[in-house]
Each structure stands twice: as C-alpha cells, then as structure tokens.
Amino acid sequence: MSNDSTAQPVIDIPLIERMLAANPRDGGAWSTLGVLLRRAGKLSAAAACHARGVSFTPGHAGIWSNLGNALVDLGRYDEGIAAHRQSCELAAGTVTSWFNLAIALRKVGFFAEALEALDRGLALEPDNASLQWERSLAALQMGDYDQGFAFYEARRGIPAYRNRLPSGPAWDGGPLNGRRILLSTEQGFGDALLVARYVSLVKAMGGTVLFECHPELRTVLSGLPVDEVVTAGADYPAYDVYASLMSLPRLLGTRYDTIPAPTPITIPTAAREKAARLLGPRDGALRVGIVWSGRVTFADNARRATTLDRFLPFLEVPNTRFYSLQKGPPEAQLAELGTSALIPALGPQFDDFADTAAVIEQLDLVIMTDSSVAHLAGSLGKPIWNLVQHVPYWIYGYEGDRTPWYPSMRLFRQGRDENWDAVFETVKRALMEQAVSKTHG
Structure with missing residues (x-):
C-alpha cells in the first residue's frame, strides 16, 4: 500500500x-x-x-x-x-x-x-x-x-517481503520427526543475529536443519547446531517444511519474559590474533569502539544514525582510547574531520563479522547508534551503549534503558524532539564515570 x-x-x-x-x-x-x-x-x-x-x-x-x-x-x-x-x-x-x-x-x-x-x-x-x-x-x-x-x-x-520467502509447506512449530526444515533469512544482518538464538530450539524438535546464512555471518554463526548451511540467495536444497527466521519467535511461543539468551558467537583464533595486532598492547585506558551509522541503504537509517562529529567530545574524556568499527561510506568522515590519528579506522580491516567480533571481544565498551553491530556486541555479552532514535526498532521497546533481548546493552534514548544533543551529553557524563571507574578499579 x-x-x-x-x-x-x-x-x-x-x-x-x-x-x-x-x-x-x-x-x-x-x-x-x-x-x-x-x-x-x-x-x-x-x-x-x-x-x-x-x-x-x-x-x-x-x-x-x-x-x-x-x-x-x-x-x-x-x-x-x-x-x-x-x-x-x-x-x-x-x-x-x-x-x-x-x-x-x-x-x-x-x-x-x-x-x-x-x-x-x-x-x-x-x-x-x-x-x-x-x-x-x-x-x-x-x-x-x-x-x-x-x-x-x-x-x-x-x-x-513476499519475494524473500520460500514456497511450499510452512512449519507449524510442532515436532519435526526427522523432516528436513529450511530456515530462511529474509531481512538484514542484525535480524539474522537477533533470531539465530532460536536455531538450537528448532534442532531440538527432531529434524534436519538447513540454515540459510549470509556469507558475512557464516563464521560467527558456525557454532549453531545445523546440518547444512545454505548461502543466502543460492538455490534451496530439497526440504519438507520451511520457516523464516523472523517467524521463529512466534512459532516457538516467545513472550516478553521468555526470550531465549542470545546465540553464542564463534570467533576463530586467527581473528583474535588479528584483533590483538589492530588494537595493540593494553595501556590501562578504557578501550571504546564506536559506530555512528548503519547501512546507508536502509530506509530509516537517516533517523537512527548520526554523524561522527557528535562523538568527538568523547575524546576529551581522560584515560580513553577510541576505535572506529564503522564500515561503508560513513567511514569517510574520519578523514574529513581529521580524526584518523585520534580514532584508528578498523572497519576497512574487517573481512567479515568474525573480525568485528574479535575486536569487540577485546574492547571494554562499544558506543554506537543502532545497526547490526549492536546485535553482534549484544550477542557477545559485551557492554554496549546503544543510542536509539525516539521510536526505535521494536526490540528496544519505548522506554527504559534495557532490553530483554540483550542483557549487556544499555539504551540511551532520544526525546520526542528527536534531538541527539541531550543524548550525547548524557553519554559523555556516563563515559566520564566509566573512565574514572576504570582508572581506580
């Protein structure tokens, strides 16, 4: 319509x-x-x-x-x-x-x-x-x-949406009794990370699980109990029933107080070693990763994202080190603002989400506007401060500073005026407290 x-x-x-x-x-x-x-x-x-x-x-x-x-x-x-x-x-x-x-x-x-x-x-x-x-x-x-x-x-x-869904019999959530079930992906990286937590529950229903996965996520989700991985966009193998990943919360009876824990993220040793090289030796400072924009082709990105310059006052907080996890066109803002020495650009070094996850694992905190990286950090259980628009993605609800989907995530919300100023002022104060705690901890 x-x-x-x-x-x-x-x-x-x-x-x-x-x-x-x-x-x-x-x-x-x-x-x-x-x-x-x-x-x-x-x-x-x-x-x-x-x-x-x-x-x-x-x-x-x-x-x-x-x-x-x-x-x-x-x-x-x-x-x-x-x-x-x-x-x-x-x-x-x-x-x-x-x-x-x-x-x-x-x-x-x-x-x-x-x-x-x-x-x-x-x-x-x-x-x-x-x-x-x-x-x-x-x-x-x-x-x-x-x-x-x-x-x-x-x-x-x-x-x-219709064009992204398979055809054939849809799974009703009941026992699979050995049937082959295709779990199809239909939306973005963040949504796939969000609902990957349900795959183990599907496997427990007694079927053969065919899991459609974006290539960029294949490594970090390689620990899921699936029988076959199907590359997103490729032809589907034979299956008996299918379920979209985004239908699993309904099929498995999710309520606000019964949300499964985030899916474990797999990080290869090579990715951890690469992250250690990128970050360098620890010096006692608070290591903070930042992201200021999601995928620019996302329809609502202009509302959920902001610009790098809003993060620059954070650099004044003593005992902190900042690293850009940003990928895509917004990376250019690092050079435009002359911050390349102040904020090392790690995004261009990331080949897939495993590289990103390995860096996040070795950070103390991630501060960002909402995007798929928020789901990755939340799945890793790392402290993440997610700066969200007035009416954000539904998993963040509408009030409060927590979401049941990611226990390690703290939410900083815009007001109805959709102004970021108050949000960033609040975050800077919280960051100063965190840095002091790190210094005296």
Whole structure:
C-alpha cells in the first residue's frame, strides 16, 4: 500500500509544472507535484505544494493525507497528525487515510491511538496486509508479543517481503520427526543475529536443519547446531517444511519474559590474533569502539544514525582510547574531520563479522547508534551503549534503558524532539564515570 494518496509515477515534474502554469488553482496538480518532490527527497517543497493543494481543494481527503505524510517526514508531527485526522474526517471510509494516520501516530509513540486507527482501517478491509503489518509493529513496540508476532506474519502479503520467502509447506512449530526444515533469512544482518538464538530450539524438535546464512555471518554463526548451511540467495536444497527466521519467535511461543539468551558467537583464533595486532598492547585506558551509522541503504537509517562529529567530545574524556568499527561510506568522515590519528579506522580491516567480533571481544565498551553491530556486541555479552532514535526498532521497546533481548546493552534514548544533543551529553557524563571507574578499579 502506497501512503501517498495521489501517487502517479508516470507523470514527471515538468509536466505538472506546465499544468500548474495553465491552471495555478488546480489543487490535485499541486498535490501530485508534492508527491513527486517527496520522492525526490525535497520535503519542505513537497509540504508547501500539498498545503497549496488543500488551500484550493480543502475537501479532498487524499491531499490532506499527502500533506500529513510530508509534514511527518519533516518531523512536524503534531501538524502531520492533524492533517491526517482531517483526512480521516473527510473520508471515514478510506483505508489509506487510516493507514497514514496510524504510521504518524506510531512514529510519535502514540501506540494505543495507532492501534485504534488501524482497527478502523481493518474494519473496512480485514485482510489488508499493510494494515496488519503496521499493527504488528505497534503491538511489538508496546511489548504485546502475542498480538505482535501474530500480525507479523502479514508481511507475507506485502510484495517487498513476499519475494524473500520460500514456497511450499510452512512449519507449524510442532515436532519435526526427522523432516528436513529450511530456515530462511529474509531481512538484514542484525535480524539474522537477533533470531539465530532460536536455531538450537528448532534442532531440538527432531529434524534436519538447513540454515540459510549470509556469507558475512557464516563464521560467527558456525557454532549453531545445523546440518547444512545454505548461502543466502543460492538455490534451496530439497526440504519438507520451511520457516523464516523472523517467524521463529512466534512459532516457538516467545513472550516478553521468555526470550531465549542470545546465540553464542564463534570467533576463530586467527581473528583474535588479528584483533590483538589492530588494537595493540593494553595501556590501562578504557578501550571504546564506536559506530555512528548503519547501512546507508536502509530506509530509516537517516533517523537512527548520526554523524561522527557528535562523538568527538568523547575524546576529551581522560584515560580513553577510541576505535572506529564503522564500515561503508560513513567511514569517510574520519578523514574529513581529521580524526584518523585520534580514532584508528578498523572497519576497512574487517573481512567479515568474525573480525568485528574479535575486536569487540577485546574492547571494554562499544558506543554506537543502532545497526547490526549492536546485535553482534549484544550477542557477545559485551557492554554496549546503544543510542536509539525516539521510536526505535521494536526490540528496544519505548522506554527504559534495557532490553530483554540483550542483557549487556544499555539504551540511551532520544526525546520526542528527536534531538541527539541531550543524548550525547548524557553519554559523555556516563563515559566520564566509566573512565574514572576504570582508572581506580
């Protein structure tokens, strides 16, 4: 389901601009231009176009909804929610209006209200997979795992997810009695690390386990009790039943207070020796690894990530040594800020997650914004301070400084203003306390 109500991908911006030159009071054309500008990342201009649209066509529910989308993207949540509510009032029978309102409410943290909006939409279309999926995310964020995991299966009806799932008989969670079960991966590295903890429970059900694994994770997950590893993206071998890794929490009855311990991580001796060379001899200082961005192609990375310059005040804390675990394009910020001598760049030396894990194992602390490395450090049981956005990934819930998924992880949360300043000030104070403790410990 597109959350732009007048999306018309075959129409380009110059054509709409010509239409508006001929008729500048065409509210629908203004909103269509706004949709195209939003797709191009020009959010302020998009919001202005939609606002112009509703000024000429105030009774059009779709234009109000499009305005709400653009305002929410800009972080103007109160205005965006108000626009979505206006859309719902004008079109009480439009599923898209309720869907867009629910997304806006969830992004602010109004989960109960988001569920109410989704229920209104589901009353109109009970089988709508997008509404069910959004309901899953809101319920999981609230810690309602029974409802959340049940609706999580709705992703099978969403094209972006449907294409990643195998075909054939799906496992129902019961005894396998010698059958061959394929455990397929469908999402990113972090999700694979998160739910690898369930593989041993599946093996205990008495079957032959075929485990689909990203090549980058193969070494660190080599200790899992599987019978065959299938490279992610390769053709599947013969199997009797399958289960997506992300379906295992539901199939194995996970509740908030029954989450299995993280999976053990395998680190080869060669990786440990490499890490020792990269880090050098210990000198009594607090060794801290940092990561400031996840995968840049991830849709929500702009909200969960930040920039290296925010970490620089940490370098002023006495008795600390910092190491960059960052990989990908954001690595360039080390050279741009002139910090290469202050923060050795270890990311380019990592061939796979085993190299990263070996370094983390020899650090005292990891400070980072959320990404797959957080799952790796959490699985290793190393102290990790995860700096998370206002409404983060659902395993972190919505309040508190701990997550039951990773006992060694401490959470530092943004406020509703989504400002990182207060977060980094709090982290610096905590780091100073940690460094003093290290000095006198």
